[in-house]
């Protein structure tokens with residue numbers, strides 16, 4: 001019975017029976033007691049049919065063929081959604097409750113969203129409210145960016161949809177910064193190149209000594225532009241292949257020896273020390289891994305102190321990985337710079353990097369190559385002692 005009529009109804013019926021019993025005991029009048037009993041049972045049943053509270057939550061299940069309530073529908077959507085009637089919040093899904101607070105149900109939507117631009121939009125009539133989306137800064141955390149769209153349902157209610165645009169906003173800002181930085185990096189050598197060529201066309205070109213000196217500078221600046229353009233092309237190629245995992249068997253020991261031979265003409269070649277262990281082939285792209293080795297060993301030679309060793313170590317890391325370590329004994333890098341070293345054009349000392357021929361893209365390229373190879377990159381440094389770059393790469397799996 002309790003499952004059919006509800007617990008409270010059953011209790012009320014028991015009380016009705018007891019009341020009739022008490023009446024019988026006190027008055028000894030069977031007919032009057034029966035009347036009491038019938039009236040009590042009838043009033044209990046009338047009350048129960050009109051409003052017994054359901055013993056299961058409303059949203060637990062839906063009867064077949066019954067339209068789902070709008071609150072159930074919006075609950076199935078992860079992005080914050082509110083349904084408002086006039087300006088009162090009628091329903092808010094979990095995303096909205098988490099963003100705006102669990103108290104928003106029943107509140108005025110302008111209080112619930114608490115953003116001047118949102119409040120202004122929501123004050124307008126339904127037709128206006130369907131206009132272009134608006135952008136909200138400072139809703140949620142300070143750095144978050146939201147896009148708010150309002151859609152009228154036609155029955156006086158409106159749906160307010162909030163979309164988190166923080167990621168795409170950050171990506172767009174990075175793209176804009178990158179274009180600005182790349183243009184600046186190219187414009188500097190170009191301006192110098194044009195200046196010297198212009199001077200050479202005038203009187204300075206007549207003096208062989210001055211001409212020789214100027215042409216050397218022009219050649220250096222042109223080389224700088226070439227390095228930059230090559231690095232930019234590499235970066236975009238690596239990014240374009242980001243989701244295609246490399247699958248060639250690359251013998252890192254052979255590749256490292258080859259890169260060391262290629263670097264033998266550079267001023268600090270004599271400081272290179274290699275400790276190459278017996279390592280399994282990695283799953284890789286030989287051209288990109290050669291570029292990775294050039295960039296990391298090249299940096300250690302550039303930023304390491306003269307006549308101190310640059311040690312290149314290759315060793316297995318368990319069965320599944322190979323570890324490449326390049327350690328120098330240079331000035332080191334202050335800890336606050338470490339997290340930003342792989343950003344494009346980020347340099348600890350711009351003047352030093354440029355005078356050593358750096359483009360500011362070497363470690364960004366290394367990071368992208370490591371990511372494409374599903375590897376790991378770590379840079380550890382102690383100021384005054386030196387820097388160690390450590391790279392883990394997965395061994396090629398033979399299936």
Ligand code: ADP
Pocket residue numbers: 295299300303304328330331332333341346347348349353354357358359360361362363364387
């Ligand atoms: P760059 O072309 O300037 O060398 P990278 O992207 O290769 O650019 O490196 C970014 C910055 O990180 C460099 O400008 C330099 O300040 C710092 N850096 C990289 N490697 C080392 C190292 N081995 N020792 C000290 N600083 C380093």
